[in-house]
Amino acid sequence: MNIIVCIKQVPNTTDVKIDPVTNTLIREGVESVINPFDAYAIEEAVRLKERCGGKVTVLTMGPPQAENALREALALGCDEAVLVSDRKFAGSDTWATSYTLAAAIRKIGDFDVILCGKQASDGDTAQVGPGISAHLDIPQVTYVKKIEEISGTVAKVERMTEEGYDVVETPLPCLFTVVKEINTPRLPSLKGMMRAKSAKPLKWTAEDIEADPAALGLDGSPTRVIKIFTPEQRKGGEMLKGDTADISKELVELLKDLVI
């Protein structure tokens, strides 16, 4: 079974801080990490390989330093890594990002399953996974919390919904986006880390993936960000004081209109 897992390098949210004076995002010293949801996608890919045999290719589109994320994925058990990187990709919205990733996946060629995270912690759109499957015209199942059964040609999975879950059967190849509940990611193994160190990820440019230049980057993106601002920071309010009985009475009084 050939598995492709798409990962994105994002700024570590624990480090994202707002400058209280200028009310802007402080990015200095912010470390880049693998998008938290993608850790589950990597783990699921490696488990599928352990279950069915085959190989896992990890794919990212990003600046040259995104190679670090790929090495981390290799240490976690992925077999091959592809970095698509080109100045032409700058300014990609989700349309252009999923176009570019779909083109790279076509070049990788043979695949049965594509795994993505539910969403990225920076852009936060959850649109790239379904975008890739639409570009490739393959079926998709989003918010997958369990792959119940999988063989060479079909899979049965559970898709999380607001009320519970759907059980869905799909032919392969198919794209899944996964949620946290699907597994508990392992730590990198020593062997994996050694291998990752010496591995050489493939590096592809826009030309390598035979992409239409008009569909790339800002030019290929229907949306435009016209303004970025920090929301007003929520301020702490009142601290209630007194003994338990007083506090309960006071709070219930304050909230009465809200709860009735």
Add this chain to the structure above:
Amino acid sequence: MASITISLDKCNGCTICLKACPFGAIHMANKKAVIDMAACTLCGACAEVCKFSAIEIKEDSGQKKDLTAYRDVWVFCEQKKCVVQSISFELLGEGRKLADKLGVKLCAVILGSGIEALAEELAERGADRIYLVDHPALKSFQDEPYTEVLVKLAEEYKPEAILCGATTIGRSLVSRVAIKINAGLTADCTELDIDLKERLLLQTRPAFGGNIMATIITPNHRPQMATVRHKVMQEAGIEKGRKAEVIKKSYPEEVFKSRTRLLDIVEEIGETVNLSEADIIVSGGRGMGGKEGLALVGELAKALGGAVGASRSAVDADWIPYSHQVGQTGKTVCPKLYIACGISGQIQHLIGMQSAKVIVAINKDPDAPIFKIATYGIVGDVFDIVPALTKEFKRVLKK
């Protein structure tokens, strides 16, 4: 290929752009702003703030397209088991305002099986026209047939905007539709407005886990598509007897084909309300000490008719299923009231709940970060306070 340049003549070194860049791509050299091309994503935030027009972003935009054929605001209305979901009423409420500003019709799209009766309800909620497709294959949501039908409708009737809920269904569906019809799609909006001059939908949304807000437009593609966060927009009111034009469409069988097959729909949320729908949420964290402690949270939630949430620590300790987790890797909720019991308030938890209208925090540590955002804070022992609150609420609510 698009490019960005800073004019050395115009730049006066004020450093405003440097602070505006969400990607840390600008630094100062010789009192002039310099852009690191490897880090810049061409997002345009710097050009927007430079008061000296020193930053220019050039695009290879082809010809300006004629977009005048696109009219009307559409709302994709979700139904489950033939019940219109409340998010649809919120979208109709917001869509009404946008359509009025643009001077166009508000249209509802509804897909399902045996749903003809729902048209009346949508008309009463303000839709001027309803596109209704009734077919057994559309009974429950499935990505492919829903996508095909929405694509067909949009291609034939050419709306200028399509709104859809940022729900599991909405996000899966329109992400796929937007690619097929070459449209721009803005995710999870919390504010929408119209730029009348350009007839543009101004879409504002949180990103970076709510740490920043971005306003996004789709200048040269139609329809302009957006998913909208649940519980943010006001529901449309009901106007009894209001009528709308209903357009029933049918399509050849192949349009309804699905490669995936829905085998079963399992509903798990038994005793309490669905978190994302809940107006009141009581959440417990590690401070609740265990399953028994968390039961106190459940009792308070029950007394208030609310849902139970949890921090990741409580979920990881197996005190409660993951479906209750609030936060970055759990659910984003937006209730009227959020009561956090024994939760410290780490950023990953706050991301999921900080847009609640009123936040109450109960924690024994006066320095717990949760107090920085709580509307009302109580320093004390949860085992003391939570049962007392339950009792007091029960007493008052009985009246």
